[in-house]
Structure formats: C-alpha cells, structure tokens
Amino acid sequence: MTTPILFKNARVFDGSSADCPEGMWVLVADGLIQEISSTPIAAPHAQSIDCAGRTLMPGLIDAHVHAFASDVNVANLESLGETYRTAHAVRMLGHSLQCGFTTVRDVGGGNYSLYRALADGLITGPRYLYSGKVLSMTGGHGDFRDMSERPRYQSTCACSSGSLFNAVAVIADGVDECIKAARDELRQGAHCIKIMGSGGVASLTDPIWMNQYREDEIRAIVRECEERRSYVTAHCHPASAVRRCVEYGVRTIEHGTLIDDETARFVAAHGAYIVPTMATIFALTELGRELGFPAESQLKMDVAFKSALSGMDAMRRANVKVCFGTDLLGKTYTQQCREFLLRSEVFTPVEILRQATTMNPEMMMMSGRLGCVAVGAEADLLLVDGDPLSDISLLAADGRHLSVILRGGELIKPRSGS
Ligand SMILES: [Zn+2]
Numbered sequence: 001m002t003t004p005i006l007f008k009n010a011r012v013f014d015g016s017s018a019d020c021p022e023g024m025w026v027l028v029a030d031g032l033i034q035e036i037s038s039t040p041i042a043a044p045h046a047q048s049i050d051c052a053g054r055t056l057m058p059g060l061i062d063a064h065v066h067a068f069a070s071d072v073n074v075a076n077l078e079s080l081g082e083t084y085r086t087a088h089a090v091r092m093l094g095h096s097l098q099c100g101f102t103t104v105r106d107v108g109g110g111n112y113s114l115y116r117a118l119a120d121g122l123i124t125g126p127r128y129l130y131s132g133k134v135l136s137m138t139g140g141h142g143d144f145r146d147m148s149e150r151p152r153y154q155s156t157c158a159c160s161s162g163s164l165f166n167a168v169a170v171i172a173d174g175v176d177e178c179i180k181a182a183r184d185e186l187r188q189g190a191h192c193i194k195i196m197g198s199g200g201v202a203s204l205t206d207p208i209w210m211n212q213y214r215e216d217e218i219r220a221i222v223r224e225c226e227e228r229r230s231y232v233t234a235h236c237h238p239a240s241a242v243r244r245c246v247e248y249g250v251r252t253i254e255h256g257t258l259i260d261d262e263t264a265r266f267v268a269a270h271g272a273y274i275v276p277t278m279a280t281i282f283a284l285t286e287l288g289r290e291l292g293f294p295a296e297s298q299l300k301m302d303v304a305f306k307s308a309l310s311g312m313d314a315m316r317r318a319n320v321k322v323c324f325g326t327d328l329l330g331k332t333y334t335q336q337c338r339e340f341l342l343r344s345e346v347f348t349p350v351e352i353l354r355q356a357t358t359m360n361p362e363m364m365m366m367s368g369r370l371g372c373v374a375v376g377a378e379a380d381l382l383l384v385d386g387d388p389l390s391d392i393s394l395l396a397a398d399g400r401h402l403s404v405i406l407r408g409g410e411l412i413k414p415r416s417g418s
Contacts, residue, residue: 004029010051015357015372028379031409059102059380061360064325068109093125102380103127132185141200142169197234198241222249239263264318273363277327278342324356349392379409
C-alpha cells in the first residue's frame with residue numbers, strides 16, 4: 001500500500017488540451033487518480049506536495065523500445081547470452097524511468113519473465129507492455145543469419161512449430177506457422193503482435209525497400225489479434241510496405257521512414273497510427289561505426305537517415321496519428337530523451353507532448369487509463385520545473401527538470417522519505 005498523495009497548486013497539462021488550468025488540486029490513492037479539483041481537496045492522511053505553479057503532466061510513454069537489445073550489432077545479442085541481455089534491460093529500464101517514462105512498449109524480444117520481475121519489484125522500471133518475439137519471414141528483417149549460414153532448424157524449439165528464433169524474433173512462414181506463432185505470443189501475455197512488414201537496417205541480407213510477408217499471412221495474423229481484442233503493429237520503412245500493411249488491417253506502423261505524401265494521406269484516411277523513431281536513426285548514424293554496427297547496416301541507415309525528418313513532416317502534413325517511440329539499441333539507450341528535440345524540427349511542443357502521452361495509449365487501445373490526468377487513470381505523473389508546452393527541452397534533459405516522478409501512485413522521485 002502506498003501513501004495517498006495530494007498535489008496542491010498545480011498547473012495541469014492533461015495530455016491533450018493546450019489550455020492548462022492553474023491552481024489545481026489532484027489526489028492520488030491506490031495507484032489511481034482519485035480526484036481533480038480547482039478548489040482544495042481535504043485529504044488529511046495524504047502526503048502533500050506543493051507544486052507552486054509548476055506543471056503536472058502524465059508520465060511519458062515510449063511505444064518503441066527493445067529492453068533486451070544490449071548491442072547495436074544483432075549478432076552480439078545472441079553470442080553474449082540472456083544474462084547479459086537482462087543486465088542491459090535492468091540498466092536501460094532504470095534510466096528510462098528516471099527520464100520520466102512511466103510506460104514503455106517493448107516491440108521485439110520482451111517477455112513475461114521481465115514483465116514479472118518489474119511487476120514484483122525485483123527491477124525498478126516503467127510499466128512494461130511487450131509484443132513478445134516479432135514474427136518475421138525467412139530472410140526477413142527478423143532473420144539475423146548472414147548469407148553464409150546454412151539452414152538450421154531447432155526441432156526442440158518451444159516457440160513455434162519447430163521454427164527458428166533468436167533474441168528478438170521468431171521465423172514463421174505461411175499462414176499456419178504465422179497463426180501458431182501469433183497465438184503462442186498472445187498466450188505468453190503479448191500486448192500486441194509485431195510483424196516485420198519490410199526490410200530493415202540491422203538485418204544483413206534483406207534490402208530495406210523490400211515488402212515482407214504475403215497478404216494472406218498478414219491478414220491471418222490480423223484476424224488472430226482481432227479475436228484476442230489486440231492488434232498488429234508492423235515494422236515498415238518503404239511507403240509500399242506501409243500502404244499494404246494498413247490495407248491488410250495492421251493498426252500501427254513502426255518507423256514509416258520512407259513514407260511519401262500519398263501514402264501518408266492513405267494512412268490518415270484509414271485511421272492507422274505511425275510510430276516514427278528518430279532517436280535511433282540519428283544515434284546510429286553518428287555512433288554506429290564506433291559501436292560496431294555492421295557496414296551493410298550502416299549503408300542502409302544512410303538511406304533511412306536522409307528521409308527521416310522529411311518523412312515525419314509528410315505525416316504531419318497528412319494529419320497522421322503520430323505516436324512517440326525511440327527504438328534505441330545497446331549503449332545508445334541514453335539518448336531516449338533526444339527524441340523530443342528531434343521531433344521539434346517538425347512538430348510544436350504540445351503536439352510532441354500529446355504524442356508521448358495521449359496518442360500512444362489511444363494506439364495501444366488503453367485510452368483513459370494511461371497517458372492522461374483524469375479521474376480513474378493510473379497515477380503516472382510528472383511534475384516539471386517550468387512549462388514544457390513552451391520549452392520541450394525541459395523533457396530532454398534525462399529527468400533533470402522533473403522534481404516528481406510518480407508511477408502507479410508510487411513515488412519514484414524523490415524517493416519516499418527523502
Ligand atoms: Zn525496433
């Protein structure tokens with residue numbers, strides 16, 4: 001049981017409206033926001049925090065992380081093993097929470113075991129949603145073998161229909177294997193199913209422009225998720241992949257880097273979401289070579305880098321529902337907050353704030369529960385020293401301008417008693 005907390009005299013950004021009321025009182029108890037009022041709330045047993053006019057806002061949400069991606073080179077992910085990857089996850093998630101991210105959605109490699117370690121308090125980190133292993137076709141973006149490697153099948157695989165898998169992805173080909181793999185991830189608590197809908201940067205053998213998975217495979221996975229009241233998100237760089245995935249029922253596109261105006265309008269018209277990931281594109285363009293990113297991948301990253309900001313601008317012009325994600329690998333995890341600055345090249349502060357608060361839960365089918373200051377919502381809150389609606393860089397300083405971080409009603413910063 002955590003102590004109830006009463007925020008007094010706060011300026012409140014509720015996650016959507018740019019008109020932030022001042023002098024507000026907000027009561028938190030049992031992990032939820034219980035009461036919001038413009039007049040004083042009586043709560044004698046609550047710990048009170050005088051906000052002195054500072055901005056109280058929803059905790060940030062990063063909809064694209066990989067907790068287990070301990071290295072920029074996916075080959076090293078395998079060779080260093082699960083313990084190393086877990087150690088990275090602990091460090092990365094701890095940092096993320098201190099930056100003000102109270103929820104992350106892991107879209108490749110996350111699992112129930114890590115979720116439970118967080119839920120049971122063995123590790124301190126954000127609220128954790130995971131898609132499990134990404135479904136990839138053979139030779140697709142989730143197939144990390146290089147060209148010289150001979151086919152290899154693991155008959156003892158506990159993952160799916162005797163297929164190949166690695167730390168991030170499971171290989172599934174054909175409708176039957178795709179259905180089985182999707183069902184098995186959902187069985188293990190996957191929040192959604194992610195598929196590799198196009199070529200990618202970190203994989204070695206697939207061109208970035210390539211569409212991946214056939215229509216029948218994608219539609220079959222979408223149907224499984226709909227039955228589960230979940231959804232499919234697809235990794236896509238090229239415009240063609242974005243368009244066909246949305247046409248086949250995919251709810252969310254990850255990256256969308258090489259999108260054009262026409263495709264952006266198509267996405268907007270279908271009400272689909274895109275999670276651009278600027279932080280990883282910039283971080284790896286700058287540091288990839290030094291951190292051991294393979295030369296083949298670096299060449300593909302140059303293609304993504306050239307279109308990253310203009311692609312996001314096409315999304316803005318078409319009024320696409322843009323979400324907030326970072327996709328950082330290995331040591332670049334420290335650049336998570338940089339996403340706010342990179343987006344400010346295209347979006348206004350309030351637009352970026354909405355992406356990282358209300359838009360992400362809408363995409364995740366969790367509106368009203370996460371990413372908002374509203375009665376009944378999870379008490380994930382930040383108290384910002386200053387006004388992030390006029391200065392977004394306040395959120396880009398690794399938590400230095402956050403005097404309070406609350407996750408699920410629990411005081412993360414300052415620590416209780418301090
Ligand atoms: Zn990713």
